[in-house]
Amino acid sequence: MIKFKERTEKPEGIKCVFNPTYANKTVAEIEVEMKRKGRLNVGYHYVLSDTGNLQKALDNKLYADYSLDGYKKYIYVLVAADNLTDATDSVLKKLSETLSLPLINE
Numbered sequence: 001m002i003k004f005k006e007r008t009e010k011p012e013g014i015k016c017v018f019n020p021t022y023a024n025k026t027v028a029e030i031e032v033e034m035k036r037k038g039r040l041n042v043g044y045h046y047v048l049s050d051t052g053n054l055q056k057a058l059d060n061k062l063y064a065d066y067s068l069d070g071y072k073k074y075i076y077v078l079v080a081a082d083n084l085t086d087a088t089d090s091v092l093k094k095l096s097e098t099l100s101l102p103l104i105n106e
Contacts (some may be wrong), residue, residue: 013104015074022080044078052087
């Protein structure tokens with residue numbers, strides 16, 4: 001069994017990665033695609049659909065995919081859309097409040 005490295009520091013914020021390729025897919029379906037690409041897991045803490053459906057992917061204690069800039073510092077959300085909508089924006093604000101972390105826009 002693979003044991004992933006757990007973070008030792010509190011995350012500094014929440015970052016989003018936009019990719020409409022994964023629209024209408026579950027975390028399990030995305031994970032299968034990621035594993036076909038050689039990844040060990042889905043690589044993101046959450047997956048957010050364009051309709052505002054938020055799915056948990058990785059435990060927040062784990063690091064996101066190592067190829068993501070700042071993977072040690074942030075909680076990562078894969079947004080399965082080109083940009084934010086009212087629905088996704090509302091969910092992200094609620095997640096930010098729940099986790100007591102700011103949304104990082106870069």
